[in-house]
Amino acid sequence: MQLDPALPALNQTVLISGPGPFVLLGVPGLVALHAWLSVPVFLLYMAALAGNALLLGRAAADKALRAPMYQLLGLLVATDLVLATSTVPKALAVLWSLSGEISFEACLAQLFVAHVAFIAESSALLAMAVDHYVAILPASALQGTPDRYSVVGIVAVAAVTHGACVMATPVALLQRLPYCGQQALPHTYCEHMGVARLACGDMRPNIWYGLATTLLSPVLT
Template structure:
């Protein structure tokens, strides 16, 4: 089933075991995984549909939210279908190149989403701290450039990892105790020095989401300073309310992702199945909860979603 190319010492395919140690629970685990994935698909597609169809939502804040929904769809769809296939014992095999493609799009969408969250934090900073300049700073062309920058940044960061993995010999090591392919998960199967991969991965985290987290933190410190300087209590509550949904999304996105990253590299005492569950959590939880949080926290989106769903229900 799994052959080896002797000239390159690359396996033609990998065998994904799923969550090692919890094989007996795969069928049960597939139920919440499937429900969360369906919720993520429905929530993000509905959000995208509403933003595209409603002209009143063609504003920078909502266009950035639409980009976030696209990134969420790619992040979850690049991993969850294969995970469910493993849980249901349909197919545990993935070709070497398909594994690299899955790894590429998973990490690219993560970096792109991190970039979009940074842009959304800057959007809130300008809207609260410099409201008179908001219309000139955040134009439609600027939002389009943010989207292009998010994709370009993810591509530039992740493209070298394909070559870093292709250069490695794997010496018949083709069994991966995971539900999907990720950079270090593949690299650790190699029978060669992977120091370059380790340091590149570490630099990627520090210079990509790491820098984003610092800049987002700075923007929120400045936002809070501006909020507390407002004379009106109602204005303070309104400003905090507009930022609370974004703060919730940031917490849900970065916490499991960074915990999974550092556990993978430094958490030797953390059970392997716990690490795999965390790795699945950061590709499932944010895509599922993001549209729910923004719909519940934003009155305008909530009203538009209700109107669209109500009109659709009437047609049926």
């Protein structure tokens, strides 16, 4: 769109339509230290990848580690890998000044996957606690209950479904908002309210939904 140079700067900003691409600025107030901050982030990410991959490989290779408790641990490890991989590589690209730009669609995908993994991780921890409780119950108390092995698969599906249902609404709310040219995100990754603040429409539904899920999710779990 061609803009009239005679228009005030504010009006030109308003005329810029369409969401993104956004620019991730990194850690506010610590831009000069980005190179130093990237060192512990990179090392922790490598440790997380190596440690979690080792756990998954060990569990897959040893038949003795295929009990429900270890399967749930594998689910926890998988969600941890997804959560880290959906955010850290882009964060490192920002800290290393390689690429801070991210499209609107990629931004929504990142926040959706990261938050679903976080919610699924919480559900996996809950399932592990319940599994430990069931393991110490007397056999008479378990009559008529589903087999623990089948429950693990149900828990995995339920955890991902729960996270997807919770995060579908914020994504829809962000897509309905109009964006007016503001592109700078003061973060190393996309998050719900950070993106909503770039909109020039009514973001109260986003605020109330974000507050409700933050307060209710831990209580319901």
